[in-house]
Amino acid sequence: MQRSTPSAHPPSTPDRVADAIGRAILTRRFTVGQRLIEADLTRDLGVSRSTVREAFRILASSGVVELTPHRGAVIRSLTRSDAEGLLGVLEVLTGLSARLAAANIGIGTNAKRFEAAARKLIEAETPAQLERILDERANYYRVMFDIADNAELSRVMPHTRAHLFRAQFHGVMTTADLRAMVAEYRGITAAILEGDPAKAEARARRHIRKTGERTLPRMSAFTLS
Structure with missing residues (x-):
């Protein structure tokens, strides 16, 4: 019988927000160079601003977005x-x-x-x-x-x-x-x-x-x- 890994260790809310952003990148709702709007994500995903910010940090650590002063989280281009x-x-x-x-x-x-x-x-x-x-x-x-x-x-x-x-x-x-x-x-x-x-x-x-x-x-x- 196969294990049910996802249910045994459900992802945290910031992880789920990061996953949702990743899927939006895949479907090209978000594109390279686009700034992610914190307020829009908070509203669309029904989560707090602190959760969105933590998701941005997760994505930044994996090289998907860049966190820059005055612009926030921007989807980066791969070199x-x-x-x-x-x-x-x-x-x-x-x-x-x-x-x-x-x-x-x-x-x-x-x-x-x-x-x-x-x-x-x-x-x-x-x-x-x-x-x-x-x-x-x-x-x-x-x-x-x-x-x-x-x-x-x-x-x-x-x-x-x-x-x-x-x-x-x-x-x-x-x-x-x-x-x-x-x-x-x-x-x-x-x-x-x-x-x-x-x-x-x-x-x-x-x-x-x-x-x-x-x-x-x-x-x-x-x-x-």
């Missing part, structure tokens, strides 16, 4: 060095998640859940479907990490910083890039559903490396901090 370092960590942790998910895929309803999470990614063909995969990835990885069922892995994964990376490069992905990503997700998904940990890890790590090859040369398209 090439930032992105290279992040991708190196994501490669290792995503590979481990895929390995563990493959090892656990036969437990309970894991295979059915993962198939459902993967469907919109691996079946994307039309331009509209391909565009949507950029937003479907977060759910795909969430389910993968859930099936991997390792509390420490989930704890150290830089989810919000990964959201920032995805949002920063959202607008520069070409149709060819998206089709390549679909092929890579098909390979990862097949290996996990086959219950092949070594193959799943290798394919997941290769996907992250290919992500770097697609994005890092385009860093000059951004005004870097």
